[in-house]
Amino acid sequence: MATLELRGIRKSFGDVHVLHGIDLQVAEGEFIVIVGASGCGKSTLLRIVAGLETATEGRVLIGGVDVTRLEPKDRDIAMVFQNYALYPHMSVFDNMAYGLRIRGLPRAEIEQRVRRTAEMLGLGELLRRKPRELSGGQRQRVAMGRAIVREPKLFLFDEPLSNLDAKLRVQMRAEIKRLQRRLGVTSLYVTHDQVEAMTLGDRLVVMNGGRAEQVATPMEVWREPANMYVAGFIGAPAMNFLHGRLCSEGNAVDLRAGCAIALAAPPAGVKDAEVTVGIRPEHVRIVGNGTVGAIPLKVDLVEPLGAESLIHGILPSGEGLTVRASDCSPFAGTTLPVVLPAEHLHLFGEDGRRLRLAHARSATARVRAGA
Amino acid sequence: MRKKVIFPQIGLPYLLLLPQLAITSVFFFLPAGQAIWFSFLRQDAFGIRTEFVGFENFVELVQDPLYLESLWITLVFSFWVTALAMSVALGLAVLADRHIRGATAYKTLLIWPYAIAPAVAAVLWIFIFHPQVGLLGRFLNGIGVAWDYKLNGTQALITVVVASAWKQVSYNFLFFLAGLQSIPRSVLEAAAIDGASPARRFWTVVFPLLSPTTFFLLVINLTYAFFDTFGVIDALTKGGPAKATTTLIYRAYIDGRVNLDLGSSSAQSVVLMLAVIALTAVQFRFIERKVHY
Numbered sequence: 001m002a003t004l005e006l007r008g009i010r011k012s013f014g015d016v017h018v019l020h021g022i023d024l025q026v027a028e029g030e031f032i033v034i035v036g037a038s039g040c041g042k043s044t045l046l047r048i049v050a051g052l053e054t055a056t057e058g059r060v061l062i063g064g065v066d067v068t069r070l071e072p073k074d075r076d077i078a079m080v081f082q083n084y085a086l087y088p089h090m091s092v093f094d095n096m097a098y099g100l101r102i103r104g105l106p107r108a109e110i111e112q113r114v115r116r117t118a119e120m121l122g123l124g125e126l127l128r129r130k131p132r133e134l135s136g137g138q139r140q141r142v143a144m145g146r147a148i149v150r151e152p153k154l155f156l157f158d159e160p161l162s163n164l165d166a167k168l169r170v171q172m173r174a175e176i177k178r179l180q181r182r183l184g185v186t187s188l189y190v191t192h193d194q195v196e197a198m199t200l201g202d203r204l205v206v207m208n209g210g211r212a213e214q215v216a217t218p219m220e221v222w223r224e225p226a227n228m229y230v231a232g233f234i235g236a237p238a239m240n241f242l243h244g245r246l247c248s249e250g251n252a253v254d255l256r257a258g259c260a261i262a263l264a265a266p267p268a269g270v271k272d273a274e275v276t277v278g279i280r281p282e283h284v285r286i287v288g289n290g291t292v293g294a295i296p297l298k299v300d301l302v303e304p305l306g307a308e309s310l311i312h313g314i315l316p317s318g319e320g321l322t323v324r325a326s327d328c329s330p331f332a333g334t335t336l337p338v339v340l341p342a343e344h345l346h347l348f349g350e351d352g353r354r355l356r357l358a359h360a361r362s363a364t365a366r367v368r369a370g371a
Numbered sequence: 372m373r374k375k376v377i378f379p380q381i382g383l384p385y386l387l388l389l390p391q392l393a394i395t396s397v398f399f400f401l402p403a404g405q406a407i408w409f410s411f412l413r414q415d416a417f418g419i420r421t422e423f424v425g426f427e428n429f430v431e432l433v434q435d436p437l438y439l440e441s442l443w444i445t446l447v448f449s450f451w452v453t454a455l456a457m458s459v460a461l462g463l464a465v466l467a468d469r470h471i472r473g474a475t476a477y478k479t480l481l482i483w484p485y486a487i488a489p490a491v492a493a494v495l496w497i498f499i500f501h502p503q504v505g506l507l508g509r510f511l512n513g514i515g516v517a518w519d520y521k522l523n524g525t526q527a528l529i530t531v532v533v534a535s536a537w538k539q540v541s542y543n544f545l546f547f548l549a550g551l552q553s554i555p556r557s558v559l560e561a562a563a564i565d566g567a568s569p570a571r572r573f574w575t576v577v578f579p580l581l582s583p584t585t586f587f588l589l590v591i592n593l594t595y596a597f598f599d600t601f602g603v604i605d606a607l608t609k610g611g612p613a614k615a616t617t618t619l620i621y622r623a624y625i626d627g628r629v630n631l632d633l634g635s636s637s638a639q640s641v642v643l644m645l646a647v648i649a650l651t652a653v654q655f656r657f658i659e660r661k662v663h664y
Contacts, residue, residue: 050564051564052560052563073565073566077564082557085557085560086558087558089579098562098575102571
């Protein structure tokens with residue numbers, strides 16, 4: 001167990017700049033998930049922490065010690081690879097014992113540690129098998145076991161679940177979380193799957209184009225995304241974005257779709273500007289015909305998911321809007337009146353950054369303003 | 372179930388097989404059959420009388436101390452050619468596998484020796500090993516080592532081993548390089564994170580994972596050393612001095628073409644043929660079983 005600190009990590013491959021200065025502080029035992037689309041530099045960042053790549057600039061500190069110039073073997077870390085990277089010619093036991101043998105541990109202790117870890121992961125019966133005789137889930141577990149048995153300072157996970165089928169992935173996800181809690185080892189987990197990110201991480205690092213767009217807890221990222229990229233990336237289905245313009249001294253936003261919504265407070269420092277209004281599909285309310293301030297949504301496509309339905313429609317402005325509704329399954333072609341509640345709106349400036357409201361008013365004031 | 376292709380006429384499939392069968396018949400089955408037949412015959416020196424002698428040619432071979440001597444020479448020769456060609460090739464492949472500048476040029480240069488005819492290769496080595504004109508030969512004599520592969524049997528053997536191995540290095544290099552590049556990078560990275568030093572990674576991960584390639588090359592190289600080194604030996608030492616470099620294949624040639632003892636030469640060819648078949652059988656047996664993983 002140890003802390004991890006990244007200071008201004010930059011990486012370039014020739015003229016291609018992959019990372020543009022990443023700073024991160026990870027507390028002891030914390031589970032950090034680095035999430036982003038493919039090509040955002042998240043795996044490169046992880047490999048720099050592992051020592052498999054060297055940073056062009058910046059420093060990596062594990063447990064307060066600068067390891068930037070150290071080889072992977074001297075960093076006391078363990079890594080779980082996307083393709084598991086098991087040694088194909090070794091049995092499960094030997095795969096797990098490999099690192100311990102190199103450290104020159106006594107035979108009895110190796111035996112004991114491997115058996116204990118194998119029991120914990122339900123691999124007790126499989127120790128003599130070769131990797132090719134295992135299922136995908138079992139291989140995944142062996143890869144985990146190989147990391148755990150070493151009792152490293154830091155766990156690194158490089159998309160460890162992406163080669164598993166959907167059902168197994170959900171199961172292993174819960175298992176990884178449970179194990180990490182139990183072992184309390186500081187972990188860095190890379191994924192492109194935002195559900196994995198939300199469910200696993202104590203904190204998320206949302207990356208885009210080699211930059212950390214936001215570092216915060218999953219709920220913070222969901223409730224207050226720092227910019228449009230994060231807002232659109234986290235949450236499924238993705239947040240709706242609509243064109244709007246601030247009006248009445250910034251106290252309301254005039255949507256191109258054809259309605260003005262009073263805000264709880266004007267955004268700090270802006271009174272009159274083009275803005276992008278974001279609202280999550282689950283926050284759009286379907287209301288009765290004739291409701292004041294409702295916008296007509298022409299239903300284009302309905303995707304029933306069982307407990308709820310996704311309604312894709314088109315607003316009068318021609319902009320698309322997705323609604324997640326639990327008790328409504330209209331036919332395509334019909335028109336639904338919808339309301340966008342002011343308290344769930346996210347405002348983004350022209351540069352894509354979140355506009356913070358000047359000061360939060362009390363709940364009653366917000367209701368009055370909304371009415 | 373294997374899918375069967377149905378031909379409308381019975382003749383077409385045979386017609387399609389004919390060219391391959393014809394080539395194999397003319398160039399393999401016919402001469403091989405002839406060799407087997409001749410191995411049971413004995414001709415006089417002028418080829419006038421031929422008589423059937425059964426297994427006598429084989430019996431004489433087994434009883435001939437010179438034949439057993441050349442069997443031993445062949446084993447020593449093959450062992451060293453294979454060991455040298457494979458270890459040098461593996462070393463070069465490991466070096467080439469690291470990302471170095473101009474890797475393509477380096478690889479191309481390494482493959483050239485394979486394209487050189489055995490006789491040309493031999494001439495090249497004469498210019499290195501010859502006691503009077505060779506670079507190394509002159510140097511060795513200069514520092515007081517009595518080097519002359521035309522007089523010293525051991526030195527002759529070293530010369531043909533080096534020349535034969537050199538020609539095979541490029542072939543082995545190609546296969547080892549392909550083998551190395553098919554090892555997943557992440558497996559090596561996992562070993563590095565597990566704390567293994569480069570040397571340890573090589574011996575505990577890379578080498579075992581290369582074993583199918585290694586085994587394949589072992590068989591190929593033994594076959595090469597046994598049967599394909601005639602040209603090098605003929606051009607460099609002609610089997611001498613005092614038969615020190617007379618391998619089985621060279622002896623079969625000498626007895627048949629030079630001494631015109633067709634019976635004995637045929638018997639020797641049959642023995643060699645059985646050896647090839649044995650080597651091939653071993654290869655298929657083991658490759659089916661997968662060597663290490």
